[in-house]
Amino acid sequence: MASAGMARGVRAALAALAVAVFAGCAPSDPAADGGMLADANDWPLWGRTDGEQHYSPLNQINTNSVGRLSLAWHYDLPSGNSATGPLAADGKVFVTSGHSYIRALDAVTGDLLWEFDSHTRELDPAMSMGWGPRGIAYWNQRVFVTTEDGRIFALDANSGETLWETRDFGLDELRNQNGPPRVFDGKLIIGNGGADLSAIRGYVSAYDAMTGERVWRFYTVPDFSQEPENEAMRIAAATWHGVTPGQAGGGTAWNAFSYDPELDLVYIGVGNGFPYNQAIRSPGGGDNLFLASIVAVRADTGEYVWHYQTSPGEQWDHVSVMDMTLATLRIDGRERRVLMQAPKNGFFYVIDRETGEFISAEAFARVTWAERIDQETGRPVENPGARYHGRPGMFELWPGFRGAHSWSPQSFSPRTGLVYIPVIEGATLVGDEGIDVDSPTAHFTNGTVNDSNPDLPGARRSFLRAWDPVSQRERWSVELPGDWPGGTMATAGDLVFQGRIDGQFVAYNARSGREVWSFASQAPIVGPPISFSVDGRQYVTVITGNGATGGGMLTEGLVGYRTDYRLPRRVLTFALDGGDVLPPLDPMPPLAPPDDPTFRSNASLEARGAMVFAMNACMVCHGNNAVAGGAAPDLRTSPYPSDREAFHDIVRGGALQTAGMPRFDHIPVADAEALRQYLRARGQQIGQD
Ligand code: HEC
CATH class of the missing domain: 2.140.10.10 (Quinoprotein alcohol dehydrogenase-like superfamily)
Structure with a gap:
């Protein structure tokens, strides 16, 4: 305590000194x-x-x-x-x-x-x-x-x-x-x-x-x-x-x-x-x-x-x-x-x-x-x-x-x-x-x-x-x-x-x-x-x-x-005169609906998936309505929602945990399936929002 008090005294003195030294620069520096x-x-x-x-x-x-x-x-x-x-x-x-x-x-x-x-x-x-x-x-x-x-x-x-x-x-x-x-x-x-x-x-x-x-x-x-x-x-x-x-x-x-x-x-x-x-x-x-x-x-x-x-x-x-x-x-x-x-x-x-x-x-x-x-x-x-x-x-x-x-x-x-x-x-x-x-x-x-x-x-x-x-x-x-x-x-x-x-x-x-x-x-x-x-x-x-x-x-x-x-x-x-340059940016394919021929719309499952998405705060990283803002991949164009096994590995199994994707092992399989359905539907809706 004593030394903390003393340090503060020294700091206050320095501050006062600083005011004195810089008083000439501006009337109220x-x-x-x-x-x-x-x-x-x-x-x-x-x-x-x-x-x-x-x-x-x-x-x-x-x-x-x-x-x-x-x-x-x-x-x-x-x-x-x-x-x-x-x-x-x-x-x-x-x-x-x-x-x-x-x-x-x-x-x-x-x-x-x-x-x-x-x-x-x-x-x-x-x-x-x-x-x-x-x-x-x-x-x-x-x-x-x-x-x-x-x-x-x-x-x-x-x-x-x-x-x-x-x-x-x-x-x-x-x-x-x-x-x-x-x-x-x-x-x-x-x-x-x-x-x-x-x-x-x-x-x-x-x-x-x-x-x-x-x-x-x-x-x-x-x-x-x-x-x-x-x-x-x-x-x-x-x-x-x-x-x-x-x-x-x-x-x-x-x-x-x-x-x-x-x-x-x-x-x-x-x-x-x-x-x-x-x-x-x-x-x-x-x-x-x-x-x-x-x-x-x-x-x-x-x-x-x-x-x-x-x-x-x-x-x-x-x-x-x-x-x-x-x-x-x-x-x-x-x-x-x-x-x-x-x-x-x-x-x-x-x-x-x-x-x-x-x-x-x-x-x-x-x-x-x-x-x-x-x-x-x-x-x-x-x-x-x-x-x-x-x-x-x-x-x-x-x-x-x-x-x-x-x-x-x-x-x-x-x-x-x-x-x-x-x-x-x-x-x-x-x-x-x-x-x-x-x-x-x-x-x-x-x-x-x-x-x-x-x-x-x-x-x-x-x-x-x-x-x-x-x-x-x-x-x-x-x-x-x-x-x-x-x-x-x-x-x-x-x-x-x-x-x-x-x-x-x-x-x-x-x-x-x-x-x-x-x-x-x-x-x-x-x-x-x-x-x-x-x-x-x-x-x-x-x-x-x-x-x-x-x-x-x-x-x-x-x-x-x-x-x-x-x-x-x-x-x-x-x-x-810095002298460094950035390497050219790799071209990125534009966001487009993924090729997903087996997708079939199912409104009630999609609504449930939207709910699971919201309740688990997926949007904090993947964006409202799965429209991503740069914190994580845009899930509408991701290949994983149409790949059942990989999706469950990532979301429930934590396969990408070290890359910053949390593990959601408490999400029941049926809810994860609803998520998958929702994200595939969102993919097919790209350009229609
Ligand atoms: C803490 C932020 C965060 C939250 C919350 C989050 N994710 Fe992720 N997610 C990430 C990041 C970061 C990646 C990319 C990891 C990498 O670089 O491979 C990712 C990747 C994914 C991928 C793989 C996408 C791809 O194409 O590589 C899927 C699928 C996914 N997340 C689904 C979900 C779902 C579903 C939820 C909600 C249950 C969710 N995420 C919540 C951060 C998050």
Whole structure:
């Protein structure tokens, strides 16, 4: 404890020094927001620094030199999720792909230095819904890796040897862990997800990064079967009414955290409630804290300090787990230490990060659930009908369940003062007409009737938007292909980098939004880019390939783009006058109905197969209605559904388990046969959708 306290003192002193040194650069240099503690040449954490600005202070690659930016090296990854963010430190690039498979590459040459297999595929046959972690963390010569099934590893950054290993939750718990871990103040911070599926109780854990000992755990919602165990839970429990213990919960923190070393606060982004429908979850209403909130806790103890709730009484899957960017902004003539978040609900929030005080919020995308956020109270002014319970028909909810912004990180440039947000424009039709909210089965579909991604005018679109957080206005906006925008990075070269679903890696002028450079990456890009420097040379790295978390599940908005699983997944690294080229792309046969002469239509078996497909979450990897988005093969054109034995070997027997296809040995033979029938029928329907 003493040494941790001392380290924090040293960090605070360094931060103060950084403010002093950089005070000359800009009147309110937000780079001091935890930013200067990371070596400017490295990118050791998901957002590079504790303040999660996704900003590189390097400027060798800039608006003048960017024309010379070209590929320096590439590294081919095997199959599996690659919608992930890399790290760079000490002359190495660290990459996670698939199910927590880690590679360390030489940052200058791209040569493989070591690799680490967490063996998640063998240990967790269900692969916890299929998304490996989106990122990893680096600190003090260590690489930190989490697995979907709840394990945490600290690896020696030089050898890949395991230094410690621990488990945050049991294999049998209905949780998954796929957010990038953070290391703040010598502690590893990690949350988990799963509140779309059952009434789990969300929490965040902190581990000593040196030893793996658990330091604290913060629960985000009460345990309704007991008296509140602390002050935070007393505050929370008073906002839930009529709850049946075991039937309500959520508040998982599956993605974002940030940290202010001077205030000694860790910020937790909290998710949705289970079930979504508040009439089931908390029939007496209430805000249901700390769902859809930002909660500040003491870094040392995990003790509650303040909270701000973005969607009180959340019932639209409007999670607040999106990244929380820390900066210092001059607002109304005052320097404010702020936290900025663009959560799913479509409003961009600026919050005082010392006190949690609401400063401002405006819509950055189309919003129908609320008219505005009241300036006095900081609470939304909801629109009639948004609380769908008991109303006939469906409410046209914008942003829909996917949100106006998901886990793809926004970035902030202290030079331009702008936030670069990957924006999704989309809707969900939602209601609960016909649902018996008192029935236990109402929990399926979260107590709602919904169409989660309907094809409405203006929906299924995406944008890169530059947002001025002081005036709360859009500065510029670029429409992107598809409806799943990639993560962004801003640099001191006044550039914003972002990959696109159509296989382009693009740099924009950070001030004007003009496209100034692009590279044909041969494959979709979802993960965020990073930048680092070795021996005075600046590099930019990004990983290509889609995954389940890259919109690979709700594929309707990706149809028409080449997100095919057969496309290469790669680590691409760029520098000025790079000199490497990608090999030409192998031609791929177009998706066409497979030759299946023995197929006979059987509507009832096909309907049952569609149900089995949905109940087993096959669409998480193989796409809604078996239309794949790049996370796994398109099963409509696969030869296996028409080959009984091979199909059963793969699906029930786990024949492709090491390649990332889970084993579903609990599916009865008759249901697997229904699946086969459904997939063959879907194959014959190609071109008819
Ligand atoms: C965790 C993500 C994931 C889930 C969930 C998943 N699959 Fe797969 N599946 C894969 C991947 C990845 C492959 C490709 C493996 C490889 O590269 O050979 C695959 C391959 C297959 C194949 C072989 C296709 C071919 O042409 O090579 C079949 C058949 C299949 N899956 C059926 C299913 C069914 C049916 C379900 C639901 C019961 C399901 N999968 C759920 C990831 C998944």
